[in-house]
Amino acid sequence: MDYLVIARKYRPQTFSDVAGQDVVARTLTNAIRSNRVAHAYLFTGPRGVGKTSMARIFAKALACEQGPTTEPCGVCQHCMMITNGSHPDVVEIDAARFNSVDDIRTLADQASFAPSLARMRLFILDEVHMLSNAAWNALLKVLEEPPAHLRFIFATTEVDRVLPTVLSRCQRFDFRSIALDDIVKRLRSIAETEGMALSEPVLYRLARAAGGGMRDAQTLLDQLIAVSENGVREEDLNLLLGAARGEDVEALVSALIAGQTAQALEHLESTSQAGVAPASLLDQVIDHLRGMLLLQACGRDSPALRRLGLLTEALERHAKDCPPEKSLRICQLLVGCQQALRHGVDPRLQLELTCVRISRLGQLAGIDDLLKRLERLESAGPPRP
Numbered sequence: 001m002d003y004l005v006i007a008r009k010y011r012p013q014t015f016s017d018v019a020g021q022d023v024v025a026r027t028l029t030n031a032i033r034s035n036r037v038a039h040a041y042l043f044t045g046p047r048g049v050g051k052t053s054m055a056r057i058f059a060k061a062l063a064c065e066q067g068p069t070t071e072p073c074g075v076c077q078h079c080m081m082i083t084n085g086s087h088p089d090v091v092e093i094d095a096a097r098f099n100s101v102d103d104i105r106t107l108a109d110q111a112s113f114a115p116s117l118a119r120m121r122l123f124i125l126d127e128v129h130m131l132s133n134a135a136w137n138a139l140l141k142v143l144e145e146p147p148a149h150l151r152f153i154f155a156t157t158e159v160d161r162v163l164p165t166v167l168s169r170c171q172r173f174d175f176r177s178i179a180l181d182d183i184v185k186r187l188r189s190i191a192e193t194e195g196m197a198l199s200e201p202v203l204y205r206l207a208r209a210a211g212g213g214m215r216d217a218q219t220l221l222d223q224l225i226a227v228s229e230n231g232v233r234e235e236d237l238n239l240l241l242g243a244a245r246g247e248d249v250e251a252l253v254s255a256l257i258a259g260q261t262a263q264a265l266e267h268l269e270s271t272s273q274a275g276v277a278p279a280s281l282l283d284q285v286i287d288h289l290r291g292m293l294l295l296q297a298c299g300r301d302s303p304a305l306r307r308l309g310l311l312t313e314a315l316e317r318h319a320k321d322c323p324p325e326k327s328l329r330i331c332q333l334l335v336g337c338q339q340a341l342r343h344g345v346d347p348r349l350q351l352e353l354t355c356v357r358i359s360r361l362g363q364l365a366g367i368d369d370l371l372k373r374l375e376r377l378e379s380a381g382p383p384r385p
């Protein structure tokens with residue numbers, strides 16, 4: 001069999017197989033069950049979270065020999081043809097390329113033909129924000145009074161660019177970014193099927209790097225499998241994610257806690273020389289601080305700490321050396337820096353400033369320490385005149 005990238009090989013084939021889009025799946029299956037399928041749907045949401053997959057499953061649900069059904073069989077001629085993109089009545093169009101007014105006119109003309117195999121015709125138009133107003137106008141009439149056999153699914157990552165006249169003629173579904181745990185679960189099962197043993201921390205790091213996109217997560221997994229021949233090495237993962245080495249992150253945090261400004265800035269410089277982007281380094285430092293806070297608040301048995309694979313010798317040392325109040329304050333400054341980066345401030349400069357501020361926090365005394373001192377003062381009695 002030809003090599004198929006993971007993201008395509010593991011495309012979900014049933015409604016329950018689509019991770020993290022339960023509301024959409026439930027609403028669509030209810031519509032099928034109660035025979036109230038609308039003529040036009042608009043699927044919006046970030047890249048790689050299941051819009052096209054859901055559209056194809058929906059097509060199968062309607063066209064399947066057993067259907068309309070909420071559980072398409074996957075093996076009848078309709079299901080098979082939809083899976084491999086050859087069903088004559090299920091037309092998938094990439095509106096980013098096929099978007100001239102003439103293209104859309106041809107499509108609108110075709111739309112009136114009766115289905116040739118299935119009981120309906122379904123047009124899936126992807127990237128519809130690329131359609132011009134003139135192109136939409138050529139489609140509006142069919143959209144307004146569609147023939148009974150016709151269904152449309154529009155998909156876009158940029159719903160703001162879709163005309164209000166179109167929006168008001170569609171049922172809209174907002175697909176969400178996929179939760180970290182859902183991505184990890186999926187990656188774990190794919191890795192198992194592929195015969196690849198991946199530790200939980202590796203799975204979590206991959207999932208987090210994907211930022212809520214399932215396709216991105218699977219593409220990263222593909223790349224990781226490609227570079228690691230005999231098991232996954234940490235440096236492969238770092239290289240893939242553009243991340244700093246664990247020991248470099250730990251050295252930076254040590255300098256920050258100890259108030260060694262010059263050393264902290266040197267570590268920034270050397271990781272930057274190694275090609276690590278300031279934003280990635282910042283994420284890693286924040287993770288480390290998060291680990292310290294978890295360790296200080298919940299102890300070594302914190303499930304989150306174990307799951308994220310944050311527990312290291314250095315982390316334990318840092319958690320011991322740095323009072324919880326100070327860890328919290330450092331974390332706040334780092335998160336503030338992360339927010340500033342989202343607003344497009346020069347990342348390197350911002351990170352440097354933050355490191356200087358942190359390393360100058362000095363020895364913030366812990367609350368326990370202060371309480372003890374108060375108690376000592378009180379037991380010593382009132383000051384003598």
Ligand SMILES: Nc1ncnc2c1ncn2[C@@H]1O[C@H](COP(=O)(O)OP(=O)(O)OP(=O)(O)O)[C@@H](O)[C@H]1O
Nearest residue numbers: 007010011018019047048049050051052053214215
């Ligand atoms: N919710 C999901 N559950 C399981 N796998 C998913 C999910 N979303 C995406 N994937 C995986 O990512 C691949 C691409 O997904 P899909 O084409 O449905 O994304 P999309 O939302 O249409 O993205 P785009 O906006 O880029 O077109 C699928 O083949 C599948 O492997």
Ligand SMILES: [Mg+2]
Nearest residue numbers: 051052126155
């Ligand atoms: Mg798509």
Ligand SMILES: [Zn+2]
Nearest residue numbers: 064073076079
């Ligand atoms: Zn079928």
